[in-house]
Amino acid sequence: MELTNVAAIVTGGASGLGGATAEMLAAGGAKVAIFDLNEELGQAHAAKIGGKFFKVNVADDASAAEGIAAAEAAHGVARVLVNCAGIVAAAKTVGRDATPHALDTFRRVIEINLIGTFNVISKFAARASTLEPLGEERGVIINTASAAAYDGQIGQAAYAASKGGIVGLTLPVARDLSQFGIRVMTIAPGIFWTPMMSSMPPAVQEALGKQVPFPSRLGKPEEYALLVQSIIANPMLNGEVIRLDGAIRMAPK
Numbered sequence: 001m002e003l004t005n006v007a008a009i010v011t012g013g014a015s016g017l018g019g020a021t022a023e024m025l026a027a028g029g030a031k032v033a034i035f036d037l038n039e040e041l042g043q044a045h046a047a048k049i050g051g052k053f054f055k056v057n058v059a060d061d062a063s064a065a066e067g068i069a070a071a072e073a074a075h076g077v078a079r080v081l082v083n084c085a086g087i088v089a090a091a092k093t094v095g096r097d098a099t100p101h102a103l104d105t106f107r108r109v110i111e112i113n114l115i116g117t118f119n120v121i122s123k124f125a126a127r128a129s130t131l132e133p134l135g136e137e138r139g140v141i142i143n144t145a146s147a148a149a150y151d152g153q154i155g156q157a158a159y160a161a162s163k164g165g166i167v168g169l170t171l172p173v174a175r176d177l178s179q180f181g182i183r184v185m186t187i188a189p190g191i192f193w194t195p196m197m198s199s200m201p202p203a204v205q206e207a208l209g210k211q212v213p214f215p216s217r218l219g220k221p222e223e224y225a226l227l228v229q230s231i232i233a234n235p236m237l238n239g240e241v242i243r244l245d246g247a248i249r250m251a252p253k
Contacts, residue, residue: 001079001134001232004029008080009071011035011058011120014042016194017144018084020221021228023049028229030080033071035120058085058116068123077131079139081124082228086113086144086162088196090155106158113162114169117143121173121184129180137181140232143170145188145241151250163188167241174239183238185231190245192219212246219244 008025012018013034022045026032032051036042039055046053052074056067071078089109093101121141128139145166152160166186174184191208197218200208209217227244231237 001137001140001235002029003080003232005031006080006134007031007033007071007075007078008082009033009035009068009078009120009124010082010084011056011116012083012085012144014038014045014053016084016196017189017192017221017224018082019045020225021082021084022046022051024222024225024229025080025082026051031075033067033075033078035067035071035085058083058120059111061119064116064119064123068120068127072127077127078124079128079131079134080232081120081128081139081141083117083120083141083143085116085120089158091158092155093157101157106161109158109162110165113159114165117166118169118173125177125180125182128182129177133181136235137183139180139182141173141177141182141184142228142231143184143186145186147188147190147243147245147248147250149188150243151248153250154253170241171239178238183235185237185239186241187224187227187231188241188243188245189219189224190243190248190250192224193221211250212248214246216246219246 008030010018010022013022014036022032026049034046034053035056042053054067057063089105091101131138146163148160149163149167170186
């Protein structure tokens with residue numbers, strides 16, 4: 001799919017992986033809508049790339065619907081959706097003093113990372129299905145899982161479960177949407193530089209990067225965006241998860 005004048009939505013697009021993706025799409029000629037809860041960062045990044053910002057809680061039914069409608073009013077019905085919105089929470093199943101994992105924490109991670117992803121997928125696809133095809137296809141959906149879906153570490157039960165759910169929904173949703181000519185792909189990044197990572201001391205960042213076989217460094221958000229670009233361009237990529245991790249297989253901790 002060519003990006004020129006195509007409407008695109010990036011959730012979590014104010015910074016990090018989503019921010020780099022939004023910038024790449026805009027540079028390719030797409031009309032980009034950023035969905036995020038961080039209004040300050042979102043407005044600034046949208047202004048930088050010539051896009052539009054919409055404050056959207058992806059896990060909320062009404063908020064997602066309103067965001068889709070507002071983006072459509074600004075740019076037309078979107079053909080590209082990249083889901084990058086998500087949170088991380090670290091807690092062991094049983095913590096100190098035999099304390100069980102807080103259920104509210106587990107539920108919140110699942111609601112934002114997994115349910116939020118599906119919420120936006122279904123609403124986006126309902127609108128994209130009404131479009132005339134561009135060549136063979138009407139749209140492309142790209143989700144963000146994680147290497148943790150396969151190699152979840154100690155304390156990552158909630159996060160790994162949420163990302164494993166995204167891996168699991170990729171093929172059935174691709175099959176659901178095949179009748180409309182809408183492709184569905186998922187990227188599972190390894191250890192990437194993100195705003196959260198930037199708060200860690202440089203020595204910690206360097207140590208994490210050295211765990212990657214090659215290249216032995218943190219992944220760059222631009223490298224995630226480059227894979228998004230390749231997926232959009234290649235119509236035979238559908239129903240699959242691609243690990244983007246420099247061959248890392250994470251140890252238990």
